[in-house]
Amino acid sequence: MKLRLLALALIVIWGAGKVGWENRLAAERKVVMVGQDLPMSYQLRDSLGQGFTMAALGGFRGLAADSLWLSLTSAWQEQEWERVAALAEMCVLLQPRVAFFWDMGAWNLAWNASVAVEHGPVKGGIDRRKHDARRWIEAGKDLLERGIRVIPEKPILYQRLGDLYWRRLGNYEQAAECYKEALQRPKAPLYLERSVGLMLEKAKQDQAAYEYWRQLWQSCQEHGVDQHRWDMVKEHIQKLETTLAIPTEQRFFQPTDH
Amino acid sequence: MKNSLRHIWVIAGNTFTEAIRQKVLYVLTVFCLIMLGGSSFYTQFDFRGDEFKFMKDLAYAAISVIGLLVALLGAAMLIPAELEKRTIYTLLSKPVRKFEFIVGKYLGLTLLLTLFMALMAGIFMLVMWSHESSLTNDIMATSQGQPTELQLQQINEFRAGAYDPAMWQALTLVWAKLCLVTVISVFFSTLASSTVFIVSCTLFVYLIGHLQSVARDFWLAPESGASWLTTVFLAAISLLIPDFQTFNLIDEIIGGNRVLWLNTRHILLYTGGYTVIALGVSSLLFESREL
Numbered sequence: 130m131k132l133r134l135l136a137l138a139l140i141v142i143w144g145a146g147k148v149g150w151e152n153r154l155a156a157e158r159k160v161v162m163v164g165q166d167l168p169m170s171y172q173l174r175d176s177l178g179q180g181f182t183m184a185a186l187g188g189f190r191g192l193a194a195d196s197l198w199l200s201l202t203s204a205w206q207e208q209e210w211e212r213v214a215a216l217a218e219m220c221v222l223l224q225p226r227v228a229f230f231w232d233m234g235a236w237n238l239a240w241n242a243s244v245a246v247e248h249g250p251v252k253g254g255i256d257r258r259k260h261d262a263r264r265w266i267e268a269g270k271d272l273l274e275r276g277i278r279v280i281p282e283k284p285i286l287y288q289r290l291g292d293l294y295w296r297r298l299g300n301y302e303q304a305a306e307c308y309k310e311a312l313q314r315p316k317a318p319l320y321l322e323r324s325v326g327l328m329l330e331k332a333k334q335d336q337a338a339y340e341y342w343r344q345l346w347q348s349c350q351e352h353g354v355d356q357h358r359w360d361m362v363k364e365h366i367q368k369l370e371t372t373l374a375i376p377t378e379q380r381f382f383q384p385t386d387h
Numbered sequence: 388m389k390n391s392l393r394h395i396w397v398i399a400g401n402t403f404t405e406a407i408r409q410k411v412l413y414v415l416t417v418f419c420l421i422m423l424g425g426s427s428f429y430t431q432f433d434f435r436g437d438e439f440k441f442m443k444d445l446a447y448a449a450i451s452v453i454g455l456l457v458a459l460l461g462a463a464m465l466i467p468a469e470l471e472k473r474t475i476y477t478l479l480s481k482p483v484r485k486f487e488f489i490v491g492k493y494l495g496l497t498l499l500l501t502l503f504m505a506l507m508a509g510i511f512m513l514v515m516w517s518h519e520s521s522l523t524n525d526i527m528a529t530s531q532g533q534p535t536e537l538q539l540q541q542i543n544e545f546r547a548g549a550y551d552p553a554m555w556q557a558l559t560l561v562w563a564k565l566c567l568v569t570v571i572s573v574f575f576s577t578l579a580s581s582t583v584f585i586v587s588c589t590l591f592v593y594l595i596g597h598l599q600s601v602a603r604d605f606w607l608a609p610e611s612g613a614s615w616l617t618t619v620f621l622a623a624i625s626l627l628i629p630d631f632q633t634f635n636l637i638d639e640i641i642g643g644n645r646v647l648w649l650n651t652r653h654i655l656l657y658t659g660g661y662t663v664i665a666l667g668v669s670s671l672l673f674e675s676r677e678l
Contacts, residue, residue: 132675136668143664144626148603150660151630154653155600158632161646162639188451188564188597188631191444191638198441227642229437280644318540358536 162226194223194230201237208249210242214268221276228283231276239269239293266297287311288321291328301332319357326365339369343381394487395494398478402495406461407502415453416503422449423511427518439548442518443641446511447561450504454565455593457503461496462572463585470580486670493573493666497566504562512554519549548643556651557640563658564634568593570665571629577673596631599624629661 201216217234224230243265247258273290280286291307294300305328308321322345329338342365346352352359363382370380377383406412426445469475478488522545526538534542571592575585605611606621613621633654636646 130675132671136671136675139664139668139671140627143660147629147657147661148607148625150657151600151603151633152607154630154633154657157650157653158636161636161644161650188634188637189448190635191440191641192448195441195444224638224642226639226644227440229440233437320536320540 190223194220194227197223198230198233201234205237205241208245210238210245210265213237213242217272221272221279225279228276228280228285231272231279231286232289235269235272235276235289235293237269238272239266239297243269243297266293269293269297282314284311284314284317284321287314288317291321291324295328295331301328302334304328305332323358323361323365326362330365330369335369335372339366339373342366342369346381390482391484391487394483395491398483398488398491399494399498402465402492403498406465406496406499409460409464411460411464412457412499412503415456416506419449419453419507420510422446422453423507423514426511427514437548438518438522439515439545440641440643442515443554443557446514447557447637447641450507450511450558451561451564453507454500454503454561455568458496458500458565458569459572459586459589460582461499462492462569462576463582463589465496466492466573466576467580467582467585485674486666489573489577489670489673490666493570493662496569496573500565500569501562504558504565508558515549519545551643553640553646556646556648557637559651560634560637560640560654563655564631564637567629567631567658567661570662570669574665574669574672577669577676592628593631595624596628599628599630600632603630633657 197216197219201213201220204212204216217230217237220230221234243262246265247262270290270293273286273293276286277290287307287310291304291311294304294307305325308325308328311317312321312325326338326342326345329341342362346359346362346366349357366381423446426442475488479485523542526534526542530538568589572585572589575588579585602621603625605613606618606625636650636654640646
């Protein structure tokens with residue numbers, strides 16, 4: 130009896146201490162996951178079936194999200210775009226900190242769905258088709274923007290948003306801004322440096338593009354053959370100097386430069 | 388003290404040997420190997436180069452589920468078997484204390500779990516390496532040995548995905564989680580001798596443990612408005628059951644997000660603390676049990 134009481138006392142003392150410890154660990158976890166550590170939101174429980182809820186509860190959120198993604202792939206093949214959108218929402222609800230789901234979900238909506246409704250065998254006139262296509266592009270953009278709010282530290286979502294502004298909306302200034310944002314994040318691909326200049330040129334902001342390319346060139350001392358592709362940067366500077374009719378003596382590269 | 392440690396070590400060694408002879412372990416290992424090997428079939432689907440996330444999810448789930456069964460069955464079968472076969476009486480008639488028996492059993496099972504995890508981790512790494520090589524070789528073949536800038540970036544992403552050192556961090560957390568399940572299983576095995584009872588109780592604790600943080604938050608909320616009965620129930624869950632959400636960082640690591648080793652160390656410390664207390668309580672209860 131004495132030993133049992135001692136065991137009970139040990140449990141109570143430990144329990145009282147561990148609650149504080151667990152709260153501290155939860156706070157640490159919240160910092161790591163940028164406030165996304167929701168054990169199981171009501172929204173998520175309403176969206177998921179019983180099987181997926183159990184999987185998520187058992188600590189297999191990743192696997193549950195992957196299974197939903199496979200269903201999304203089937204829906205995409207069958208061109209059931211509303212189902213694709215719903216499944217993408219579930220995936221990002223399950224794993225909001227995984228960039229892949231935001232990125233590919235948005236790609237499915239802004240590219241696949243919008244192109245399919247614009248050019249596919251659907252009823253309605255050209256205006257209706259364009260309207261529907263635009264709706265899917267906006268849905269993809271919304272997904273990316275929400276993804277950026279959840280994982281602002283990853284360059285990929287900014288890059289994809291830039292691609293969307295460029296290729297789907299033709300908004301080159303905004304695309305350039307997105308690429309600039311991506312470049313401020315670690316591990317951003319180096320070719321995005323050139324994408325910013327390219328977008329400014331496409332937006333007909335030749336002066337701004339010229340200054341950007343010059344700044345980019347001056348940001349580095351060595352201009353050898355590497356992933357920065359300085360040869361291409363030089364080409365753009367020279368092309369813009371001709372377009373802007375900059376006098377030879379004021380040009381960045383003099384004829385003697387190699 | 389020295390004697391005690393020697394007793395514990397001998398019991399741990401015997402438990403390990405006994406456990407490794409169980410056929411069920413080999414069946415579980417084969418299932419785990421099939422799942423790990425099968426993870427590479429994710430390449431059949433188009434994930435635009437992000438197959439590694441999916442492979443890792445499946446592999447970690449396989450290791451976790453099979454590891455959970457190894458931990459559960461190990462503790463639930465070995466200790467009741469000692470009672471059923473009456474081998475425990477021979478053991479305890481020698482100068483072996485009951486707490487040495489419990490700690491030894493737990494350490495033997497942990498050793499088994501560690502070996503299982505190491506084996507699975509090694510095979511998983513091989514699967515990842517083989518998949519990465521195949522993807523890289525495909526790119527090199529299509530580009531005739533001169534990959535473009537984009538292809539080079541892809542190759543770098545494949546390598547970063549396949550040889551991510553954070554995988555060890557995730558594996559460590561899976562191991563810690565399974566060690567916690569093992570100690571809970573050992574605790575229940577000191578209370579009862581029915582394997583089904585021990586397995587079901589441990590599984591319930593495992594499932595409730597993933598919701599413990601919700602109960603704790605509700606219990607500690609200043610104006611939750613809960614009745615006294617609900618409050619007592621929530622307090623009991625918060626005080627008794629470990630918070631398995633703590634190990635949620637595994638998902639974060641697999642998702643490619645950075646988690647500090649400091650956070651991992653804190654979780655390991657928590658697991659260690661829980662283990663010591665659970666073993667202490669188990670020993671006290673086992674000591675008070677009439678055998």
